[in-house]
Amino acid sequence: MRKTIEIVAIAIIAAILAFALPRLGVSPYLRTLVYYSAFYLALGQAWNLMSGLTGYVSFAHGALAGIGAYAAVMALNADWSVAESLVLAAAVTMLISLLIGVTSLRLRGVSFTFATLFFQQLALLVLRKLPASGGPGGLALEEIFPVWLPHALMLALAAAATILMLLVRGSRLGIRLLAIKGDEDAAVAVGIAATRLKLGVFCASAAIAALAGAVHGLFAASLYPDVVFSIDFSLVALAVPMIGGVATAFGPVIGAVFYVGLGELLQIYAPSLHLTVIGLLLVCIVLFLPAGLAPGLAAILPRPAAGRLKPVREG
Amino acid sequence: MNGLVVGGLLGLVALGLALIFGVMRVINFAHGEFITLGAYITWLLAGALGLNPLLGIPLAFVVTAALGYVVQALLIARLAGRPPLDMLMVTYALSIIGLGLFALGFGGDFRSYSTGPAGELRLAGVSIGLRSLTVLIVCAALSVAVLAVLRSARIGLALRAVAMNRDAAAGCGINVRRTERAAFSLAVGLAGAAGALVSLIGTTTPAVGHDLVLDGFVVVVIGGMGSIGGALMAACAIGVIQSFSGFALDDSWARIITYVLLYATLMVRPQGLLGRAPA
Numbered sequence: 001m002r003k004t005i006e007i008v009a010i011a012i013i014a015a016i017l018a019f020a021l022p023r024l025g026v027s028p029y030l031r032t033l034v035y036y037s038a039f040y041l042a043l044g045q046a047w048n049l050m051s052g053l054t055g056y057v058s059f060a061h062g063a064l065a066g067i068g069a070y071a072a073v074m075a076l077n078a079d080w081s082v083a084e085s086l087v088l089a090a091a092v093t094m095l096i097s098l099l100i101g102v103t104s105l106r107l108r109g110v111s112f113t114f115a116t117l118f119f120q121q122l123a124l125l126v127l128r129k130l131p132a133s134g135g136p137g138g139l140a141l142e143e144i145f146p147v148w149l150p151h152a153l154m155l156a157l158a159a160a161a162t163i164l165m166l167l168v169r170g171s172r173l174g175i176r177l178l179a180i181k182g183d184e185d186a187a188v189a190v191g192i193a194a195t196r197l198k199l200g201v202f203c204a205s206a207a208i209a210a211l212a213g214a215v216h217g218l219f220a221a222s223l224y225p226d227v228v229f230s231i232d233f234s235l236v237a238l239a240v241p242m243i244g245g246v247a248t249a250f251g252p253v254i255g256a257v258f259y260v261g262l263g264e265l266l267q268i269y270a271p272s273l274h275l276t277v278i279g280l281l282l283v284c285i286v287l288f289l290p291a292g293l294a295p296g297l298a299a300i301l302p303r304p305a306a307g308r309l310k311p312v313r314e315g
Numbered sequence: 316m317n318g319l320v321v322g323g324l325l326g327l328v329a330l331g332l333a334l335i336f337g338v339m340r341v342i343n344f345a346h347g348e349f350i351t352l353g354a355y356i357t358w359l360l361a362g363a364l365g366l367n368p369l370l371g372i373p374l375a376f377v378v379t380a381a382l383g384y385v386v387q388a389l390l391i392a393r394l395a396g397r398p399p400l401d402m403l404m405v406t407y408a409l410s411i412i413g414l415g416l417f418a419l420g421f422g423g424d425f426r427s428y429s430t431g432p433a434g435e436l437r438l439a440g441v442s443i444g445l446r447s448l449t450v451l452i453v454c455a456a457l458s459v460a461v462l463a464v465l466r467s468a469r470i471g472l473a474l475r476a477v478a479m480n481r482d483a484a485a486g487c488g489i490n491v492r493r494t495e496r497a498a499f500s501l502a503v504g505l506a507g508a509a510g511a512l513v514s515l516i517g518t519t520t521p522a523v524g525h526d527l528v529l530d531g532f533v534v535v536v537i538g539g540m541g542s543i544g545g546a547l548m549a550a551c552a553i554g555v556i557q558s559f560s561g562f563a564l565d566d567s568w569a570r571i572i573t574y575v576l577l578y579a580t581l582m583v584r585p586q587g588l589l590g591r592a593p594a
Contacts (some may be wrong), residue, residue, distance in 0.1 A: 057403055103578050107585045110342055113403065114536050115581060121529060122574045125567050235411070242404060276415030282408035286401045287393065 003170065007163050014159035018152040033260055035151050035219065038158040041256035042212035043233065044240030045161035050205035051238065052247040053174060054198055055181035060100065060116035061209045062233025063123040068093045068210025069217035069228055070133055076218075077142050082149070086214050093210030094203045101199045108184060124229035138224035141217065150219035157215060158256075161208050166249040177201060178247065209237070239278060243285060245292030254293050320447045320516065322554025323454030327509040328531035329538065329546035330461060331502030337478040337541030338498035340399075341391065344406040346531065348413030349379045349503040350524030353510025355421060358519050362428035369431060371511040372453060379507025380500045387499040392492060410525070417521035425518040432515075450512045457508060458547060461501070465543070474498055478541065530557075533573055537580045 017038075021031055047061045068089040075085035104115035127133045168174045179187040180194050188194050217223060240259055245251025262281070266274050285292065328350065335343045356378055357371025386409065394402050432445040465471040473494045476484040485491045510524055517523070534553055538545030553573060560569040 051400075055398065055400060057400055103582050107581070110399075110540070111536075111581055111585060113342070114532060115578065118529070118533065118574050118577055122571065125571050125574075129567060129571070238404075246400070272419050273415060275411045276419070279408040279410075279412035279415065282404055283390070283412070286404050286408070287390075290397070290401060 003166065006166060010159050010162055010166075014155045018148075018155040022148065031151065033264065035154055037256045037260045038151075038154040039212060039216055039219075040236050040240050040259055041158040041252055042154065042161050043209060043237040044244070044252040044256055045158070045165050046205045046208035046212065047237040048241040048247065048252055049161075049165055049168065049208065050202050052241050053168070053177040053181065054201060056105070056112045056198065056202075057238070058116045058202075058205075059113065059231075059234050059238070060119045060123075061205075061237035062231065062235070063120040063229055064093050064097060064206045064209040065213030065216070065233055065237075066127075066223075066225075066228040067096060067123060068213035069220075069223055070127065070139065071210070072214030073139050073141050073217045073223055074132070077139075082145075082218070086153075086211060089210045089214035090207040093206050093213075097203050097206030098199065101202045105198045105202065106195055120229060120231065120234060124225055127225045127229065133225070134223075136225060138222060138228075140223075141221040144221055145218050147219075150215050153215045153218070154212070157208070157211050162249060162253065164204075164208075165252075169247070169249050173197070181247075235278070239282060241292070242282060243293060245294030248292070248294050251292050251294035254297065258293065317447070318555040318558030319551070320450050320454075320554070321557060322551040323451050323458075324509055324512060324527065325530055325534050325554055326458055326547045326550035327454055327505050327512075328528060329534040329550050330458060330543060331505040331509075332528075332531055332535045333538070333541055333543050333546040334461075334474070334498050334502040336535065337543070338474055339391070339495050341402050342406065342532075343499075343502070344403070345386075345409035345413060346503065346506050347524035347526070347528030348410050348417070349383065349506035350510035350513065350527055351413065351417055351519070351521065352382070352524075353379050353507030354514035354519040354523055355417065355426075355510075356507070357511040357514040358426045358428060361430045361514075362426060365430060367431055368428065368511070368515055369449070371514070372508050375507040375511040376504045379510075380504030383503030384496060384500040386503075387496050391499065392495065414521060414525060421519075421521060423521065425520055427514070427518045444516075446516050450516055453508070453512060457505065461505065462543070470494070470497055530573070533577045536577055539586055 017034055021034065043061060043065060046064075047058060051057050071089040071092045072085040075088045076082070080088065100115050100119055101112075104112040128136045133139060168177075176187070176192045176197055179190075179192055180198065184194055213228075236259065240255040241247075241252045242255070243258055244253065244255025262277070263274070266277055270277070289296065328346065332343060332346055335341055335346075353371075353375035356375045357368050360366050360371045360374065361368035390405055390409070391402070394405060432449050435442045435444045463471075465474060473484070473489045474497065476487065476489055477491055477494045477498075481491060484494075506524070506528075509527075513519070513523060513527065530553065534549045535546050537553070538547070538549035553576075556576070557569045557573060560572050
């Protein structure tokens with residue numbers, strides 16, 4: 001019952017943000033901030049689903065989003081419809097994630113992290129080389145879409161990803177994934193098909209990242225490989241859940257809003273300190289608030305909401 | 316020849332990474348920033364003060380090792396017993412803090428200097444730049460010195476014992492915390508020295524170490540996580556492969572080939588060339 005209410009609430013909030021803001025005369029600047037919060041939330045939830053729940057850290061979510069963006073823009077330029085392009089972006093990225101997963105997820109520990117770290121570099125190098133992707137000069141979207149379309153799509157995606165996280169987190173699947181994070185040997189011993197679950201969840205997570213990237217491709221309208229595949233987006237994907245609360249459904253929401261707000265403040269007051277401040281913030285959170293900002297907030301909020309923000313104890 | 320120089324530098328970097336991983340089970344994502352620090356120290360010494368850049372090698376070693384000692388004591392040691400995700404995050408965060416600070420302090424300019432060894436040596440029809448030769452000799456000397464320390468010195472025995480079995484080592488009366496601190500300090504000191512050498516043969520930018528350490532990770536994974544012999548072997552192999560394919564095709568293809576090799580290793584021999592199979 002509570003879960004149903006929460007899901008409906010997420011959907012209503014997303015719908016209000018998508019359709020009511022322009023009519024209420026909210027400034028385009030603020031709407032852009034809402035858009036970026038949704039983008040970062042979608043990326044963060046994608047990472048959270050995989051790395052937050054299973055403990056296998058991915059550094060490739062920015063690159064997965066980038067591949068989604070490239071696939072979508074190339075499809076749109078070939079006169080595919082928006083829906084078809086988004087589906088293609090998700091499908092291509094899932095295939096690629098399967099490849100990364102098969103090479104590295106059979107193994108325990110850090111192999112997966114390394115495989116994703118190098119994937120980011122490999123994707124950049126290959127896309128700069130391929131003639132079809134425009135090389136180092138990048139790609140431009142031929143048709144410019146009205147700005148409400150990517151806004152609405154991104155909010156829908158962020159809301160859907162949050163709802164998915166909420167559902168998975170409370171389901172048997174979520175418990176199995178958390179068991180893998182806690183002690184993989186023990187999880188396998190009680191009959192959890194760890195490798196298959198890890199692969200499946202990584203594919204789903206890659207699809208969300210790809211859709212986020214594809215919608216952002218509609219928004220940005222031009223893709224430069226050095227920007228799309230810079231480490232920044234991978235950093236966003238892991239910083240958002242880390243700041244808000246890893247493996248929680250609502251932590252990344254707080255994380256995304258916080259990250260965008262902090263980014264804007266830094267832009268105004270200390271544009272050259274952006275990386276350093278984010279780094280210091282991550283260090284402080286790991287040292288002093290290992291469960292993220294969400295549990296701190298949970299202590300203040302009334303009980304029902306607080307339950308959903310509770311951190312998961314790691315074994 | 317160029318391949319050997321790259322291989323030597325990668326060897327120093329990978330030696331440090333393997334040492335840290337072997338002893339502490341930590342992947343040091345901030346390793347590249349220690350390289351960059353060493354490069355800037357040498358650049359300041361040679362470019363701004365006009366001293367001999369060779370002095371930068373010991374100075375970079377000492378300064379980065381001291382900084383590594385502080386970082387290990389203040390940050391890394393505090394995270395003992397926490398999930399590996401936390402450790403990963405902290406070294407990664409240190410890396411971006413460093414990147415940001417270097418960009419702030421030195422700007423994006425390419426820094427180089429003209430003091431120090433110059434010219435080239437002709438020997439039996441092969442000519443080699445004196446700077447490259449210096450890098451090669453220093454890399455070899457440092458690697459041999461580290462291997463000798465690991466093989467016979469007391470601290471080397473302690474390092475190897477902790478790498479094999481932390482609890483048993485502690486049970487034998489080895490001070491594990493001190494040993495870990497020594498491992499981290501020595502490893503980032505090597506990174507600093509590698510940075511000094513990088514500044515000698517190339518240009519120094521805020522991301523110079525960041526780029527080099529990615530290849531260092533490739534070497535460590537291919538050589539076998541925590542295996543020092545494997546890391547040195549893989550470093551030479553990668554250096555030669557990169558310079559040959561870089562010569563025949565171009566630099567990007569050389570890197571693409573390296574990464575494909577890495578994925579192939581992960582597929583066929585996940586424990587690396589010389590790594591032990593997981594128990």
